[in-house]
Amino acid sequence: MKLQITRLRVEQLRRFRAPLELGGFEPGLNILAAPNEAGKSTLVRAIRAAFFERHRSTAVEDLRPWGEGSGAAPLVELDFLLDGQDHRLVKSFLGKKRCTLAAGARAFDGTDAEDHLAQLFGFSFAGKGASKPENWGIPGLLWVEQGRGQELDVSHARDHLHDALRDPDGDSAAALAASGGDAILDSLRAQRDELLTSTGKPRAAHAEAIAQVAALEAELGAIDAQVATYRQQVDQLAQMRQQHQADEMAKPWEALREELLAAQRRNGALQAGQEQLRNDRARWRQLQETRELLAKELAGLAHQQAEAQTRERACQEAATQLQDSDAAVAHARQNAAEAQRRVDGARDAWRSASQEAQRRNLGQLLQQAQADAARSAESLARAEEAHARLAALQAAAAAAPKIRAGDVEQLQKLERAEHDADLRRQAVATRLQFVLPEGQTLELQARDQTHGLHGQGERLIDAPATLRLPGGGKLVITPGGDDLVTLARSHADARDALHAALLSLGVDDIAQARSRLGASADLDAQIKLAQQALGIVAPRGLEALRGELAQAQSRIATAQAACERLPVAAAESALSIEDAESAQQAAAAAEQAAQKSLADAQRRQSAAQEASASALRELAAAQAALADPGRQQRHAQATQQWLAVGAEAEALTARIDQTHADVQAARPDIVLQDMDRLQRSIEQLTRSHQLRREQLLLLENTLQQAGAQGLEEQKEALAGQLMQARRRHAELQRRADALALLCHKLEQKRQATLARLQAPLQSRMQHYLPLLMPGATVQMDADLAPATLTRINGSGAAESGQLQELSFGAREQLRLISRFAYADLLQEAGRPTLLILDDALVHSDAPRLAQMKRALFDAAQRHQVLLFTCHPEHWRDMGVALRSLA
């Protein structure tokens, strides 16, 4: 519904005592610029009062013109076009309370007019008193009072907005079901939160119900256990009673006592038997001893008898032996003599053999000695020869003058020195060469020497020399050079030295020295050879050889002497000395043996004699004993006793065996065990019987006490409580589940609807928002007011913040463009939309203000805007003329 205010007239309204009329309003933007205190806000108030305040309202005192009394009647007239139809609203207050509305052909009066207006424009009237924000509805949203632009309370116009946001074909599914839906949701939520925590866990009564169930279950479990124990004990009681009863009847220990007595009797019998056995055995042992003694005695007697016989035999034997030994002695003596003879023979043989051997030996010796002597003589001769030779050589060597190699070397050295000195001299010396014809001779006089020169040759002149020329002239040659003298001297020294050496050595020249050296060397060599030869022949020396020779000769003499001493050789005895020796040894051994056996035989003989004598003595004694008269008697006695004892022993043995067998068969050890076992069993049975009696008393007592507790009644009561607790829990659970499901579904749906609902609003916001903040988006909250702003910050990331936290200026801007969006939506829904901005955007900086003006201009294409400002300079670029209030 397109709304356009065309004319406004106020009278007797605050400062406007006289009427003020403004007409010619534009369908879009209208800017009224006036200084402060010019009455801009009064006009806004007038418009608001014309709509919001009942004409009969008493809360409009502020409209009264200043200083006027009760007669004042503030008047407001408003002409507007609504969808092309003329409307005129005339309202006066206080002094004259009137209201008329002419809507085309229709006329409304008073309250009807006001109600019609309210319905048209989407607001309501206060019940009594002044009109309040909750009454202002759509106009309250779109008419921004001074300094209130940054606030935005959509709640009072929300239903209108909801209606506006509904689908055009009125599809109820897309609309939020009034505010009733939210109230229902809140109520259900509250009910749910009574039973569940925010995370869906049971709480309060619900949790208590669960706890109660658990507690009762535990109690019931405990009681069940007690009942079970009780029953078990009852059963135990029955069993024990039965057993006790049985034992009381049967008295098993009695039977055992009988058995025990029997066993004891048996034991007694057995013990008696054993006693007897012991006695018998003792007696039997006694008898055995007696028997032994008797046996000994009898044996002794018998022994005597035997003894005598033995002695006799021994006597005989001894005699026999004596005879034997005598014979043996004779025999042995014979043997000994024989052996002696043999020994002697052997000795003789040996002697002759040895003599023969000796003889041979000596012969050999002699031969050998002779050979040795010959050899020695030969050697000696050779050795002497060598020796002589050697001596000759040595004499020669001694005779020869000695010269050493060193000396020769020294000579050589000196010769060389001399030679060098000579050369040096010669080099320096003046050389005089001469070639003289035959027969010519020159005289050279130098150093007081005169030399005759002839033929060809050269002379060194190293000292002033005079050469006499034939014919009486002379040449005096004085060699040059300083050191010529020195050199000559040195040369002379050297020569002297050499001569001295030669002299000392006794040679004429070096050659001689050398040859002498050589000769001496040869001589030495020869001497060595001769020595060697001597050594070979006479290693130990001549004397040794001589000695040997002498020895050999003496040996010869000895051997010969010995040979002579030897007796004449016997013709026989071809025995070798070894054979003879061995034979002799054998014979000697045999002789010894024979002697020994003779000695043995003699000893045996004497022993036999001794034995024979003693045997005879013993025989005599034994026979004497036998003849003893008492002996017979003793023998008879002993024999008798022996028999008696034997019989008794036999009888006793039989009885013992019998008794023993009996006792063994009766197993006394087992009988003892039986007694022990029975004794213990009896004890045990009586004791356990007694114990059981005590236990029965105890159990009966326990059961009496337990029975008195009325356990099963308690259990039933508990079971009942548990069942009810469970039922309550189930109910609460069901309720909680249902509430949770319901809340969940409702919230889900509501959210979805809200999102759908907000879509058109969101898109209208996005129409304006980029003009102010490019790239930003704003999210509406459930109340359809802008809540969150999301912008791209410097680094390109999106950051969100609450609108509430923005600055004053930004809030005013955002909330203003929200109103533009609301106005667009409301207009689409067919609502009249008029925007009144009283002194808006005063806190916006220049760039933002420019942006807002663009948005405002755009909005003004669709809605009539009345903009009141005291800053006309800010609003010159809006494409409309600024009006003043004149």
Add this chain to the structure above:
Amino acid sequence: MTRFLHSADWQIGRQFATFDPEHAPILAEARITVVERLAALATEHRVDAVLVAGDVFDVQTVSERTLRRLFNALSGYAGPWLVIPGNHDAALAESVWTRAERLGVVPPNVHALLVPEVRVFESQGFAVLPAPLTQRHTYNDLTAWFDAAETPAGMLRIGLAHGSVQGLLAEDIDSANPIAPDRASTARLDYLALGDWHGCKRIDARTWYAGTPEPDRFKDNGAGQALLIDIAEPGAEPQVTPLAVASFRWQSIAAVLQVPSDGHALIAQLEHLNSQDVADLHVRGQVDVAGLQRLQAAIGRAEARSRHLQVDLSALRLVPTDEDIAGLQADGYLGEVVQELRDAQASPDSPEARVAQDALALLAAELAQRAPAADFAQARKP
């Protein structure tokens, strides 16, 4: 002419703890009260003896007070009370009977027959052959010795046993111990008084179950009675007269709701419950919102009126009709949620269906509360 009163299965000591704590004591008390009534009846009808065929007590360890109260309740009849232990109160080495003996609460006219041997009551002219249970679990026929038992000539042979007659009562029987179905004839009994089956039941002319005098189960099997037996002479057929002695009526109501009229019928039934009724209600099927509200209201009223009413609606599906949904005035996303919850109940047995049903019920309740606020939605339209 000998006259007996036959009862059994008193189950004294039963607490009904699963019931509401307000009702349970009353029901427990009723069990003692009915014994007093039995005593009064016995005196009124001048019976020669009262036969109690087992399960006098529900558990062995009843409280001392209960014990005393029970034996006090017997004081209304001075003649012999012949009691045998059943499976709940078997004569074990230590049992409720030994406790009672120790406490000295057993009056002299109360004969607890704890051993299986003949007891002769000369002056009354009968011999009783009891088959007491002496073990916690018995699997053999304890009445077998009846056949060979001798009683003095000219006396009635009365059998007293506790167990299940072979071949006749297969299900729901308490104990295992069997009783031959022809025991009365093989043992030449004039009457065999049985216990264990809680309903009053005739086995044959001489063999009866008296049932429990005060019902304790919802199953309707003729419980709440005692039997008056008249036997003219040994060998004569007994004349058996059931007497109603119970205080309360126990019943089980199983309802299936398919159409709204089923709900009405059920509600009518519920309206008839009074303070004598102990009822167990199981409802299954489906119901709409209004139907459920009506049903719940009726249940509330019936609960207040009856002695005890326990209700199980778990198998009842809440299926809101379209009108219900429209009536909820749930538009927008609320409506969508309602639809989803309805769809989730498509498979009725899954746990999701249960939760969805509960959720829908909650949502419906909320919406119903807020119905007045919905007129604002109407005012908006231009």
